[in-house]
Amino acid sequence: MWTISGDYDENMDSGEKSFISENVALYHAVTAGGRRKFITWTSVKKYVISRHRVGFDKNILLGLIAMASDLIVEEKIIAERPGVYDIRKKAYDDILSNYYKLHTDNLLEKTRHAMILEKIGKSPLVDVETRKLLNDLLGLQKSEDTIEMLRGIEDIYMKYFPLFAQADGSEGDAVRGDKNANRGDFSDFMLEEMFEDPEESDIEASIEDIASALLGDAQGDTAYNKNETSQQILRVQEEDLEKIYEKVAYYYGNSFLPLNEVKQLQNRVCQGAHGSCRIHMTDGVIRSESKNEFQEKYVKRHQTKNIDAFRANYKVFKRNINKLKDSMARTLVQEEIADRIPSDAGKIVANKLWRVNRSSNNKVFVKTIDNDKGSFVVDILMDSSGSQRRNQSKVAIQAYILAQALTLVGIPNRVLGFSSFLDYTVIKRFRDYQSPLSANDNIFEYFCSGNNRDGLAIKATCQDLLKRREDNKILIVLSDGRPNDIKVGKGQVKDLHAAYRGRVAIEDTAREVRTARQQGILVLGVFTGKEQDLMAEQLIYGKDFAYIKDISRFSEMVIKYLKQIILN
Template sequence: MQDRSQIYSEEEYRYELENRMKNLLWTVSGDYDLDVNLDLDSFRESQYITLYDAVKQGAFARYFSKDEFGMYLVKKLYMGADEPSLAGLAQMCVDQAVLQKITVERKGVSTLRKKAFGDILDRDFDRLARRNDPVARMKIAMLQQGLDGTYTAGKMVREQVEELFSLQNAEDTMDVIRKVDGFYNRLVDPHFEKEHGTLEQVLSVREADLKKFDWQDFLDENATEASLEEMMRQANSSTLPEDEEEAEEKKHRAGKILITEEDIKKMYSYIELHFGTSYMDAREQERLNRRICRGIHADCKLYFTEGILKGCVRENNTYVLAKRTSEMNERFYRQNQRISRHNIAALGDILKRSLQARNEDDTQISDYGTVIPQKLWKVGRTSDTKLFLKQFKKNNSDFVVDVLIDASGSQRSRQHMIALQGYILSAALTRAGIPHRVLSFCSFWDYTVMRRFREYNDPAEADWNLMEFTSSSNNRDGLALRAAADGLLARPEENKVLIVLSDGRPNDLVVNRPNAKNPAVYTGDYAVKDTASEVRRLRSQGISVLGVFAGEEQDLQAERKIFGKDFAYIRELSTFAHVVGRYLRKQLDEQD
């Protein structure tokens, strides 16, 4: 246990650091009433990134209107923009807009910027290179140019980068807004103006409309409520992380949320409001909780729903966000329709061929059946009575599959890809005639929410429900696996397969309430070991468990610990059918 002196020292350190950062920011901005979000945790990773961020925010507040810019970003998000992409473009444009102004006035900023860019490249280059989209390539080029004045890029990227650099001559906030909006509509979503609105329409959104959708109901990843003011504050921060879940994960590891008994009473209605009503009878759900939520999950509960779009209590912002996410998922499918259909056909055919092989009649030499003329010479001469061929019927109806998808906030940046992978898998299983169920899971407070997309014998139309996939909050993988397996084990089929789509990062912020039995934070090795233990337990019960990994390479080791050799690493969508089909065919063959 940490002693009081250590805690006090840590608090003193953070207080002193925050004062230093704010003094720097106030000095640059000239505004001693300015209050912005500073990422103090990143100071340990790179003091230069944190210091330069304070300088940059202060400079932007001095030369431009942070309120006008922040309001534009909030309105663009309200109209349906993708938050990580918009934030990434905003970061780059803010940097270029203040660069000339601040370096002319303060010569030391140029050196600080170079060191910060070097640290950013060391930390993020591999991730940006793997993304390989126009925004990522622009950022790499901007960072390289900031280091030594040169960068390497193709013609199309160079054109965008030179346009970005022209922001160094920006005269007012609207110059910055126009550039961010133009980049977003051109590089991220070319259909945005047609489907959602022009810049003029975005800016014409009234504050009354924003407040009407009750932004304070928007769930962030720390299980708190974010007000409109908080969203604007974050939007103005030039260090909005491109993967916000990484920042939230640091907060999660820091401790627990303490809630009151009054909060506990409100919890169920809050879950209904933001995840949709439950399709399960309350008594049945309570019986499941008593049977499944045991051991380290003893203080947890399960909640079964078909999602907020199908079980809406009222049209709050969570509903609006889910609807827009569904539209973006469908748009991503249309953009990848040809390769998706190919994957569905290829995977479906792989499974059908394997099942047909299992269904073909098998023949064996026996002591009764159809006589084999060539063996008749043995009659009366040997004691061998196996002179016949007997046909054995095989049955391909003894397979059932559950697909379980991690829907936690760490999946947000790739939720359109996960929705598409889930749809491909479900549609291929339907094509092969294999009964299957598709669920997603996330955890909020002490509830693990199991979202059902389709049941085992639903028609093919139900596969399209995967386009409603959205991610939020945390993930308690061990409990979700146990809950999915409970339904799978009740199926009559002899051979059962559970496919888990995840990023290999079980992480659940524990709600610390009175008399909690398991106050430990469900994260890191503790969570990985529990999830791996659950996988082994399910395999011992006869369930074949496969992990389909679509996360970052640094999480591969955790994925291996959880699933052993039975996990598939999906690097490209084009390989999805081949990689997953190879595993499923292996399961079919081994059970033959």
Template sequence: MYMKDEKIVEIDDYRLELENRIRNLLWTISGDYTLNMKVDVSLYLRSKAIALYDGIKQGALAKYYDRNLLGLYLVKKVFCQAGEGELTAVAQLCVEEAIGDKICQERPGVREMQKEAFEDILDQEFEQMPAYGDILGRLKIAILRDRLQNGNHYVEERLRKIRDMVYKARTAADTIELIRIIDSLYNTIIDPDFEKDHGTLEQVMAVTMEELTEYDWEDFLTEELYEEALESYIEQMTNKITDMEDTAVTEEMEKQRQTKHKITILTEEELEKAYTYVELNFGKTYLTPAEEKRMNYLMCRELHRDCSLYFTEGILKNPVKRNYQYEYAVRLKNKNIWLYHDKHRIVKQNIASLTDLLRKTLVLKSETQEVLSDRGTIIPSRLWRVGRSSEANLFKRELKSDASDFVVDVLIDASGSQMSRQGDVALQAYIISEALSNVNLPHRVMSFCTFWDYTILHRFREYDDPQSANENIFNYVTSSNNRDGLAIKTAGYGLLQRSEEKKILIVLSDGKPYDVIVNRPHAKNPEPYMGKYAINDTATEVRHLRNLGVSVLGVFAGEEKDLSTEKKIFGKDFAYIRDISNFSRIVGRYLIKQLDSDE
């Protein structure tokens, strides 16, 4: 959606820059570049200081404490009948005290941003704070004002004692100690009978994952998160830990802003702006306008009729300018290369092993075989059959297999859900590409993701590129959604244009097609591309290619719980890679089966 405004738009030229800036803060502070974080641009538009400080705190929490253990504690406490809102508010106050001063001492520049964030929270939420419950609202105000006044804010004795309990979090040496402080504070000011009625902290922490899994968490979640309810709820609670702001206020401010600016569907003029935005953040296209129009006409039909394709070699290869997205791509490329060096021995072993398997198979395919025939070189010893047998194979012929009659496409899911395993996925694609190059099999490598109604196909190497082009795979970047069916259909179209008889498509994905598109004017408003709708479409495209003679292998690069979806899409031809050290053996087995096939 798009909002007309002088400078601020819902999705504009700065959206990814804002998201990446906050993520970069988180990664820089934590030192952990695998951390994933959903950035709320609405929060940034509400208050730049609050949004940036929130990113800093998430990084600091990951650096100083175990955020996953802390989130799991909150879920277990709610399971034992604690009030979710009150528990979250208590935890947020304690976490701020545990990490606020630490990060300011380590990075003095953060202190001014922290001060601005606190001022904005007080200014925007003062009237709503008592809604937390009188004591929690007053406690939050007291803590924020005390921080802004350098510890000189006076409050009455009862509130001061409670505030001092929160301040104990400043000395929490580890996550368990911080949890004890949060638990004690909740039991003191919210539910003094909690231990008697529901159990001690030790009993709370003893709750098993099996017990949590059996509980119905749907009342705590939005409808789209029901499928993986427990996991979604744990993630939801973990992400809330660092918030100091009231999300209800953010949502109300966003709602008012949207009403004020009359959000509508995209106009044709705005679509032009969307194309410029995609070009700016994903790199220039390598197709001419006529070629691009032709591909969209051929591929974007039926349930993809309101979609568009965008073909690029990436922002690092062909940028419009060096913006935040460019710097973000540089950072992720370096992260991929770092992982390659870290796993260098394993990667090299996999490449060598897969190369050896392919080479042996291709050598066998190239060997000359003699067969009986009704033409060729006569065999004297079989002449006695003339007139005595209906079999007329009196000759021998030499048959030489064509080992070079193969072509391979590698298609990589580059949606945001792959971010946590981005480096490993890049290594998998690199192993395949290097091995195929070593045996001189033509192959193309592309990734795909979807932003707005554009499915972006990022080409790393073309079929007949030199082996050095394989290094472009380290430019692999993840973001946005994934319209798997359209991407597979498009990759398959290119593969079918090749003259080689045997065509193979390898898809590296997490088995979760998902894309909610922005509709063009006068569009027929198709269903959101998710769930069974998306799975069935992707599976249909796979079957269609197989019917046309393309061998399709799904390499599963996701969570084990999504395996059933992968099976629905790829049937029996999929590989689940639990450990990259086994990658060459598992994928090699499939490729050899295809190379050996005489179909």
């Protein structure tokens, strides 16, 4: 993708990756590079977000965009690099061999199948509706620019697919009406395109969160149901699901827990809303045995970016570490000093005995008050989902500063990051409680991708924290107040559980926070999101949360909280 696009700052979205075969994965990387070179990809992202807000089905929309953009970029890439023709042929052979697994009543899948046959010179026998949709998509190949392509996709969507929306724009009952009902039109998107900051759009609704529809090529059928709205449920065939599970360690690094311990952990925590989920505990691809050289290079690239940001202001950050360490040390020493106060009972003071019957102050004893609050242990749990990407280096630096200060002052601490890959919640360990000071450098491996299942991550993290012998167990959770994850379903089996998002996700995360507190863990939520999500953060963490608009104050805020705990 980097080679084709020529832009080494770009990343592939999750929906552009494939698990069918190496040939298909290579072809998808080529087309991903072509999209970024020949199409204004930020405009496409903004268009999907804009249309999804007003009720368009994102899975259908992304499917149309994938087919239309491939039509536009493929021939241009082949003209520049003739060898891509052979790559495409091998990929199409592998894709076609997988179509027997897919459901045949899906209009998008039938059209995609027919389009591939058309490209390799065959004449597919299809129904009238599929043929019309195919011809309309082929007509987009002549689009002069990205905006013309998107305008054509908008017309195709309104021609072939129903629109789900309520009058107020929220998701609800299916309403099949005229194409202008309650949704605005293409000119609304054009106004956003002209005036809206693309980074703000990415924050509001990350393309990675809505690109799961493109996974249909690779992992099964994301079936389009004409009678219900999308609930972020990805339908995957049983045999493909097992293949995906085999890939988790390949992409994220091997688990540092033995298989039997992983199963025991999953039996304890993967219940209720997480009943179909799994846990993967890893030190990452760099520090665990991994044969995935590409992923290792990818993580090292982010590591270098984080380290460069730290070195750019090294003196300032070093001063902050020493300042926080000294502040914590003074508080701990002060609280460990035993106070001796005059009292009516306790240890007698001989030189005060003259007061007996001679003075109204007859306190001739001294009492020693022990201020020792007991020992402390701290867990730092960081949201590593794609929504944190713009703060990535800042979060890594602040977590490093905090871990350095705590380690230097002698407080055991562990630093973890969490994200999700399909129904796996991946928890990456950067440092453990007894790790040496040098292990804090691992925190710079922090990078953001995927979704986030906060409730399960908190529940799994607390399992080890509860085993610690320290008197005061503290969990610091850094997040944007938006727990959000897709749900993986097998085949077309109906499942009554909703996808992990919105109220379902907030209530579950709040439940896990309260359970942790009932078990004696002090939980602080550090909120780094938008004000519109502030209420969700309050519902989750109650009064023990901190809202910081500037992520560079994260370590300072946490130290202040820890000092309050020690003093009170």
